[in-house]
Amino acid sequence: MIRRWNPGTLAPPIGQYSHLASVPAGHELVMISGQVGALPDGTLAGPDAETQTRQIFANIERLLDSLGAGPHDLVKLFTLVAGAEHIQGCRAARAETFAKWYPDGDWPAHSLAVVTALAAPELTVEIEGVAALPRR
Known part of the structure; x- marks a missing residue:
């Protein structure tokens, strides 16, 4: 099981993340390329960041599902937002x-x-990730 934690020696995270995550022995790391808010037909889910981000997470979930995995297997996410707006x-x-x-x-x-x-x-948004899966 992936271990996620926040040491008490520094301030708590300022958002929805853990400061640290570790991968148990016997797991392999799978890199998820930057995903955008594209529907299966290649068109964008919508013009705004909220709609695109929702679709990105749906795409990540589909990718994980194709591996027999789920969101609980994500170790790290990296989000790029095209502008503070x-x-x-x-x-x-x-x-x-x-x-x-x-x-x-x-x-x-x-x-x-x-x-x-x-x-x-x-x-408007792109998200990449790293998942840890038990070796087969």
Whole structure:
């Protein structure tokens, strides 16, 4: 089982993440490339960060499912937001998703960066991840 924790020797996290996460022996790390808010047909789920972020998490869940895994197997997420004006929508969708995925607040390690732009101008958010899966 992935262990996530926050040492008492520093301030608690300022958001929905754990300061530390470790992977148990006998697991392999799987890297999840940056996901965008694209539907299965390749079109964007919507123009706004909240809709795109919600779709990104759905895509990550599908990728994990294809591995026989789930959100509990995520060790680390890294979010890129194309402009500070999109942070609120991104956080709203993340809070909604994390309430379902981690009802006990045992969140993975997570970083968020605001960037000038992503790979295409219509993209507002991109999220990549690292999952730990038992070796088969």
